[in-house]
Amino acid sequence: MxxxxxxxxxxxxxxxxxxxxxxxxxxxxxxxxxxxxxxxxxxxxxxxxxxxxxxxxxxxxxxxxxxxxxxxxxxxxxxxxxxxxxxxxxxxxxxxxxxxxxxxxxxxxxxxxxxxxxxxxxxxxxxxxxxxxxxxxxxxxxxxxxxxxxxxxxxxxxxxxxxxxRKPEFPLNEGIELRPGQLKGELEFRNVSFAYPTRKDAPILQDLSLHIPAGSVLAVVGPSGSGKSTLVSLLLRLYDPDTGFITIDGHDVRELNPYWLRSHIGTVSQEPVLFSCSVAENIAYGAMDPSQVTVQDVHRAAHMANAYNFVQDFPQGFHTLVGEKGILLSGGQKQRIAIARALLKNPKILLLDEATSALDAENEFLVQEALERLMQGRTVLIIAHRLSTIQNADAVAVLDQRRVVECGRHAELLGNRHGLFRKLMEKQAFLQADRKQVLCE
Missing domain, CATH: 1.20.1560.10 (ABC transporter type 1, transmembrane domain)
Known part of the structure; x- marks a missing residue:
């Protein structure tokens, strides 16, 4: 205009x-x-x-x-x-x-x-x-x-x-899902090599092979940095191996639905992470649908995990807030709540990553007792150092130099005087004897 x-x-x-x-x-x-x-x-x-x-x-x-x-x-x-x-x-x-x-x-x-x-x-x-x-x-x-x-x-x-x-490297909810009751829990690592993406020049595992029959308990031991905890990360498919295969009941984990896979695997780590909510909510978190979990389910899991008594002693019982990352609880208490959470999940495969290494003798006994209940009827992979955790396993695998160097029953490996497992256990026994002597003095 x-x-x-x-x-x-x-x-x-x-x-x-x-x-x-x-x-x-x-x-x-x-x-x-x-x-x-x-x-x-x-x-x-x-x-x-x-x-x-x-x-x-x-x-x-x-x-x-x-x-x-x-x-x-x-x-x-x-x-x-x-x-x-x-x-x-x-x-x-x-x-x-x-x-x-x-x-x-x-x-x-x-x-x-x-x-x-x-x-x-x-x-x-x-x-x-x-x-x-x-x-x-x-x-x-x-x-x-x-x-x-x-x-x-x-x-x-x-x-x-x-x-x-960003395109996710792993799909969240895509892949094969086995029918209910079809999962047995047989695990196998076949010629697996792996290095973390940020440290490709420092391989963690190289040509590693390991077989865990369904329903058996395998303890994995080895020096720090030998790749024990990496096995847990690979089974949960937080990473994929660079070469080789990881199978569950003969199915490559890369073909399975990650969401379905993780829903059938329970984990208890050395330092369990709890959410800043109540004890009951933390335990119910293990269920597929926490809203369907009843009070009786939570109490039953707490009983089996040897956690019921100390939780009931709290002023608010199972409604007690645990603080950020469970800071208001002791190490043994957090560990037993984490075990209760895994029990409520009722997984077919259980991964224990040094679950008792940071506990005193009394708490270790209570946690070990709860773990034995948790391991019944499941395929269990234990990352451990302590003799008390290893001796009840069906087999022990020793990692060193990025691969499995020994594998067999606990007594057989102890009988090998020149084996790495014997040396690791002798050092632990020596340290325990030395500690007892100091306490006596």
Missing amino acids: MFYVSPSLAAFVLMIVPPIAGLAVVYGRYLRSISRRMQDSLAESTQLAEERISNLRTVRAFGKELSEVEKYVEKVNHVLVLARKEAVLRAGFFGATGLSGNLIVLAVLYKGGLLMGSEHMTVGELSSFLMYAFWVGVSISGMSSFYSELMKGFGAGTRLWELLD
């Missing part, structure tokens, strides 16, 4: 639009960059605070409260510096766009006055043109504001879109 009323005046007035458009492009790119940097800095400060607060006992034990506060202040100040840069940039850009709108109106009045003086334009045409110019100015201001928010959103959402666009 401006060009219809006066093409020469419209061309004169709208000369300001291209510079403003160019300024908006430059401003938008910078705003997108600074928004991304602000989000990253804010995430770093939040991560630092969350990590230090969740490990507050360690921070206090080392007297690092003031230094940690200084680190957090430094992170927050970096966020503040970036926020100031963004504020100055926004103020400058919106000031420029606001000024451009006013310049359009002033230019119309000036040029229009000259055209009226030369009788190329009437008062009515100037009035209507001025109204059109006013709406163009308002629209440019609105578009610049919209563009600013759009670029800020792009900058803030970049990380989120990167995560959404």
Whole structure:
């Protein structure tokens, strides 16, 4: 309409639009960059605070409260510096766009006055043109504001879109599911080689082969770093082997549905992780559908895990909150609740990753008793060091140099005077005897 009323005046007035458009492009790119940097800095400060607060006992034990506060202040100040840069940039850009709108109106009045003086334009045409110019100015201001928010959103959402666009290496709920009752629990590692993705030049397992018959108990021992816990991660399919196969009842785990597979595997780790909810909710978490778990189911699992008595001694019983990561419970108590959680799940395959290594003698006895109940009728893979855990296993596999170097019954391996298992057990027996002597003295 401006060009219809006066093409020469419209061309004169709208000369300001291209510079403003160019300024908006430059401003938008910078705003997108600074928004991304602000989000990253804010995430770093939040991560630092969350990590230090969740490990507050360690921070206090080392007297690092003031230094940690200084680190957090430094992170927050970096966020503040970036926020100031963004504020100055926004103020400058919106000031420029606001000024451009006013310049359009002033230019119309000036040029229009000259055209009226030369009788190329009437008062009515100037009035209507001025109204059109006013709406163009308002629209440019609105578009610049919209563009600013759009670029800020792009900058803030970049990380989120990167995560959404990532393709999972393993499918979550795709693959073969065996019929109910068809799973027996026979496990086999066949010529497995593996290195963690971040350390491809440091292989953990190399050409490892191991067979665990259905319903049997296999203990895996070996020096630290020999790859014992990696076997658990591979069976849970948290990683895939680089070469070789891992089979369950003859089915390659890569063909099985990971969701279905993990629902039939129970794990009890050395340091079990509990959620910051009640004892009952932590135990019920092991069930496929926690909402269907009854109070009797929870109590039965707690009885079998030797956890019922100490839980009942709590003021709120099974409704007692355990704190973040179970910090309000002792090591033995957390371990027995984790065993109760696994019992409620009733898995066909059980993975025990040094479940008693950090416990005292009394708690070890209670946990070991609960584990023996848990292992009945299941295929069990035990990662262990202690003799008390190993001696009841059907077979023992010794890992060293990234492969299985010995495998057999506990008594047979002890009979081999030059074997690695005999050396490991002798060291443990020596340390235990030495500890007893010190206590006696």
